[in-house]
Amino acid sequence: MLNVGIVGATGYAGEQLVWILQNHPEVQVKFYSSHNYANVQFSDVYSNYFGFINDKCINIEEAENRLSEIDVLFIALPHGKAFKLTKRALEIGIKVIDLGADFRLKSEENYEAWYGLKHEFTASLESAVYGLTELKRKEIKKCNLLANPGCYPTATILALAPLLHNNLIFTDSIIIDAKSGVSGAGRAAVIGSLFTECNESIKAYGVTTHRHTPEIEQELSVISNSNIVVSFTPHLVPMNRGILSTCYGNLKTSLNTKDILEIYKDFYKEEYFVKIIEGIPETKWVKGSNLCHIGLRVDERTNRVIVVSAIDNLIKGAAGQAVQNMNVMFGINETMGLEFIAMAP
Amino acid sequence: MLNVGIVGATGYAGEQLVWILQNHPEVQVKFYSSHNYANVQFSDVYSNYFGFINDKCINIEEAENRLSEIDVLFIALPHGKAFKLTKRALEIGIKVIDLGADFRLKSEENYEAWYGLKHEFTASLESAVYGLTELKRKEIKKCNLLANPGCYPTATILALAPLLHNNLIFTDSIIIDAKSGVSGAGRAAVIGSLFTECNESIKAYGVTTHRHTPEIEQELSVISNSNIVVSFTPHLVPMNRGILSTCYGNLKTSLNTKDILEIYKDFYKEEYFVKIIEGIPETKWVKGSNLCHIGLRVDERTNRVIVVSAIDNLIKGAAGQAVQNMNVMFGINETMGLEFIAMAP
């Protein structure tokens, strides 16, 4: 039985961790930490837990004091908020899974350029593992500090990896047009996230400047063994959950849809959570699951390939992948606690 | 291990049965029957099952031929469609759980008046058990034909039972103003259920004529040992899932909110799936779970009590309660396969 602590438990990613771990047979949650709701009963914030979780949230200082009770610490905080806690936990031998952005980029310069913030724990950057489980399983097994991927990068890297691994597209031709539900914006009280501001509308945002760009580029570059720069445009969609990533690349040779589907099926043939489908993904078929659906078409008129992937941004794009990584890190069956199917409708 | 057959597996209630049974440790589904999708792979209708369920749907005749493979038959068809199949299954000793309306009303006249249809298996009406699990556990244990309650009645009867059981309100004062998500209308291709027709609007429908009325009255009458007639007004809300039932009654004596909350907590103190909360329910806190949240307030200015209950119409209001009833009927732990918490947001 693993003892677990969650910091940032009342944000949406944090709550999803609670949701998953509540039914994980090998986990016991020892504490729930929350900046805004310290000393408030967790089930007063999320009433779905009424009668199931009676704990009060603790603050981050108390969380630090109780590190000795746990084997692994999940951190679901905004970037820049947990350098100290992470360092402390690692020092005393506790594994850390960070759902935030602080340890995803290998380059300190890149971090500071895109996040506008000095990195305060650069010593960790080399050993931290970027935890896209399907692509990094070996490293994850041995790591102590796991940087859980962003939601857009998870959907996008899984969609593009087989193309780049097999050297099928021109690396300077990649365009990623991604769409996310509103939970991706977190549980912050801002005008832009109000129901009345998001409902019945779609917009692009962060055009050319979104912080998930360098993370996507870093990992695609590793896969292709080249220096990849992409155009990445995220959009906000009026739904709670889900990411759809529509990825475009120019094919180097003339392949048809069927050819490339075979390559994808082969690439992911051992994977439980990645499904290559004949059709085109819809987010509803993965909502509430840890799955990633991938479909594709070759546009023979332009010799482009269009790959579409769908995930639940809060699960495979955050808490689910974090638990998947925990399972790998601790030698537990990788799918344990994650074998639920999308809830439709 | 129970062997199970599902008829009407591609409707929303049927699909929810699949969703729940897929993870039920004591169940194996032997066949999925569907009128519209006979011979189509189940996962081609519901892609969330891609890679998990490879069966093709069969038609109802084939289902009848394969009754011998199963211990229990779930029927999730529109009313009037399964008289013959039910009779056949019972004859050969298979327990039947009907999610439709055909066996809910004890009175043949009532059935024919509200459903405009001749009942073709009246011999079963006496022995069929109305399966509101929390109120009928004893009878359910022994029954062979279980009439699974409607969604509105489930929410409403649970909300009002403690008041009537304790004789606290005037029985002619009951008004039920209920609200449902669109999945309650089923998966039929009709103009009125189109996204563009339902979204950004709320309406009342079936005012004074909704078929769940006699079912509510029948069961409330049993509880109060009197002949209860209610006003029941359902509304359609632009969301996929959830029912909120707002129930009004005039108190016989002067009780305050706290008094009545205590009575409710006591009434449901042994129940896993019914939670009495201090606040007022919201459907999101039960969405995706088999729970019913109940909250209430006494309006001291009018001496009315206002009880609000929330369920997921497809789970506690349909498939979840059906599985709960199956567990009871077969002596399995009542909560097995149903211990999931609402998915928020």
Added chain:
Amino acid sequence: MLNVGIVGATGYAGEQLVWILQNHPEVQVKFYSSHNYANVQFSDVYSNYFGFINDKCINIEEAENRLSEIDVLFIALPHGKAFKLTKRALEIGIKVIDLGADFRLKSEENYEAWYGLKHEFTASLESAVYGLTELKRKEIKKCNLLANPGCYPTATILALAPLLHNNLIFTDSIIIDAKSGVSGAGRAAVIGSLFTECNESIKAYGVTTHRHTPEIEQELSVISNSNIVVSFTPHLVPMNRGILSTCYGNLKTSLNTKDILEIYKDFYKEEYFVKIIEGIPETKWVKGSNLCHIGLRVDERTNRVIVVSAIDNLIKGAAGQAVQNMNVMFGINETMGLEFIAMAP
């Protein structure tokens, strides 16, 4: 040509005033005042006005200084924020239309009890007119301070007025179960109004305590010439706009649906904005219009009448009715600038 000032122009009700007045042939808006966006261009807050309105918002002090430019002042602020400004405007002979709650209740005690706030301009309470246009046209014509009704009261009073005017129901039997879109909560950055908190859920709120209750009771009491107390339960529905009010009353005599429909048609026969329909209202058919649709059914089994009314909460429930009142106050054709039909879908 009327010169108009708007205070609170960047809230949702304020913005709707702008939307309507922009196309009103007899109106020129002289200033837009906003607490949060003073000195910001109005079209930077609401980009739909880009290229149409180039004004910057001013603050409330500047608005006060520019009162002399205008004939009528619209105030769309939270309660308690405009006592001083109202007084000042009236002193210098400018008519005031207040979309807030400060001048709706005739009783100072009632105001202070329900709003928890001392009323700072009680001298105005007697002369202020409660502007439910259809019922108060004569008084509105002559008034200087118009208290524009709340959204729920507008829908509800219009629904119940014919019953009470004709003494058809027991006055102690009235139950109002109302449902509103999220714009009713205003444009405030609070967690409870986030997309992810409201979407895919319905809840009751302010049960027995909502501030629109005394306003409804005051006006129904006037109509019935008795002292009416009601049960009023508002609900939050995941849609931007619209209020549906479902009203219940016990009939004194035995009337059928047709009888009462005739009474309603007669009562509203001269009204452009109130339509008595044979069916049951849906908010989508009034969304974006100043109309109120009313439908009803007699429940002969219980001898109750169920009246359902639908309005757009931001138009007939706020800005539209305010402009309708302005038209009446200034002797302009009552429907001018308001003759638009609901936008569907």
Added chain:
Amino acid sequence: MLNVGIVGATGYAGEQLVWILQNHPEVQVKFYSSHNYANVQFSDVYSNYFGFINDKCINIEEAENRLSEIDVLFIALPHGKAFKLTKRALEIGIKVIDLGADFRLKSEENYEAWYGLKHEFTASLESAVYGLTELKRKEIKKCNLLANPGCYPTATILALAPLLHNNLIFTDSIIIDAKSGVSGAGRAAVIGSLFTECNESIKAYGVTTHRHTPEIEQELSVISNSNIVVSFTPHLVPMNRGILSTCYGNLKTSLNTKDILEIYKDFYKEEYFVKIIEGIPETKWVKGSNLCHIGLRVDERTNRVIVVSAIDNLIKGAAGQAVQNMNVMFGINETMGLEFIAMAP
């Protein structure tokens, strides 16, 4: 005063025509024709017109018989349904505005390849004008048969025209990733358009095969005086209205965002309905209006330009542009009846 007939009046585009023409000062609608609702009162299909339009719908044969009453015929039918009616109307000197696809493509072969249907009025293809008003005003003035553009093409061509007109991008680099509300699918009773199937999900559809592709390519080719082939991927978004088109192109030279914004502002400087904004468009700011908002960014890291345009698919993408074209065809002020601002929220 123009006399107008509408065929296909009960589809969403048809209803929008009614909505706009109802308030157009120079128009009188003589008949409403509907296949599914012939002989039904129009306001029984769309209750927002209750009390405003008392006409019954007629069928298409009756419409043909009454052509002599009108000056202009709007056709809002699925493709392939109005060849005969169009021919007949033109023969007797009535101008036709077709909101369908039958006369948009100049090439008969193209039509038959993409629509899988024989064109039955090829004689008209040369003289028919593709009515993207801002780009074809001169031809529209003189035409008798106007092919009203598709919704996606309207948004997309307006977004890309300045780039191609000024020869700024490589013509083989164009990728269009577009997103539409569900009303784009029309008012057909199909499973895929159900609330429960569309809500809380986003999907791509028609990948590489959508019928708006040749229309976009035809018009972009005209502007650039070259043969353009594009990748076009539409997506379905859970909202009623709105199209957002995100367009990507590789710049031929090094220009920055400001440079290109100036080119756009200049290109559209005389246009009332096209607004170049500094920010990035959201569909909510044009919903309910005939406007097109365009914003853009240069991605200096990849030397791509990303242009985003937003329209209301039912107005500028259908009925609004049709009326705009009618105004031009009949020498009426182009903006008449179309000067309404987006309804927010």
